């Protein structure tokens with residue numbers, strides 16, 4: 440029987456060292472460390488450019504587009520170290536994680552040549568326009584229209600919860616291109632420049648007070664048909680595969696790891712771990728963290744072998760994001776009212792625990808809710824009947 444060897448290769452160990460060195464260098468993140476949720480709230484294009492200068496964006500992509508042709512495990516090492524350090528990686532996150540792989544899978548040569556090298560150089564950014572007021576889990580219910588008029592699509596409708604809408608150069612839009620087809624069969628993916636006339640963005644303030652997402656209104660926005668990604672009316676099926684990329688990263692496990700690491704150090708320093716019940720709860724979470732990390736590495740291994748992780752990504756995301764919520768709850772419970780205080784001698788972690796507690800419901804919603812993922816695990820994973 441082949442032996443399972445979890446040791447990193449020499450190149451992987453060197454890569455992890457290099458990322459750690461980069462991150463401890465003051466000029467890399469310095470005072471701008473975002474700590475928790477840096478992949479979605481830490482928008483810092485200058486930091487992304489410094490990451491690009493290290494050749495760490497588009498790591499798995501072909502060299503002719505500026506990539507390094509390295510493995511998904513290598514990419515995981517880079518993203519893991521970035522998030523553990525709380526780096527503000529949001530400005531290149533969607534391009535690197537989702538849009539680049541989607542273009543590689545379905546984009547025309549023109550779009551690939553034009554955009555992939557710019558993603559690698561952190562010169563271009565993206566938002567993903569899928570959800571609408573009447574279509575979230577049931578994406579096929581979307582009503583934003585992409586009518587064909589000569590050489591253009593004419594787009595009208597509304598998206599919501601669009602992360603980075605305010606900053607992004609392009610929206611990766613999913614819209615209805617054939618209103619007469621069955622719901623799943625009349626949808627296309629189109630790359631829309633956010634500077635196009637007719638687009639209005641209205642930011643949404645979340646419970647934490649942050650404004651990383653927003654509503655996007657499209658009023659007869661004209662986009663050349665050359666911006667179509669993949670096949671016309673096949674967008675729904677293409678996007679289902681992209682979601683497997685979106686769901687399976689380490690960001691689903693360690694969005695709030697900096698807080699967890701600080702809590703463990705605090706509990707040890709202040710003697711809280713003398714309380715056996717508390718010690719056990721901390722240990723339970725630590726055990727689950729290692730189990731979740733194993734799942735994420737397994738999914739990266741599946742991607743490296745050329746397979747698309749489907750229900751495996753759903754298993755990993757469901758387990759790991761639930762754990763992130765448990766971390767937020769336990770840290771807040773342990774700190775009590777002090778978790779709320781920002782600054783001053785009575786503050787512990789500068790209000791980060793309370794902030795994370797308020798943010799945590801997002802973990803099991805964004806990228807597909809846990810209910811939807813359980814459906815995927817049951818049907819596609821276990822072969823149970825859909826109804």
Ligand SMILES: Cc1cc2nc3c(=O)[nH]c(=O)nc-3n(C[C@H](O)[C@H](O)[C@H](O)COP(=O)(O)OP(=O)(O)OC[C@H]3O[C@@H](n4cnc5c(N)ncnc54)[C@H](O)[C@@H]3O)c2cc1C
Nearest residue numbers: 567568569570575576600601602801804805806807808810
């Ligand atoms: C922080 C954050 C960032 C986001 N960023 C983006 C983004 O960049 N782009 C984008 O397009 N969207 C984004 N979203 C939106 C997100 O994808 C949707 O919120 C999510 O898919 C759920 O859709 P919904 O909110 O419409 O809820 P609904 O689909 O209305 O679901 C409501 C409830 O019903 C349950 N439910 C629905 N259908 C079923 C079913 N078939 N079986 C069992 N239970 C079901 C759900 O689990 C949920 O509990 C973001 C969301 C968050 C929180």
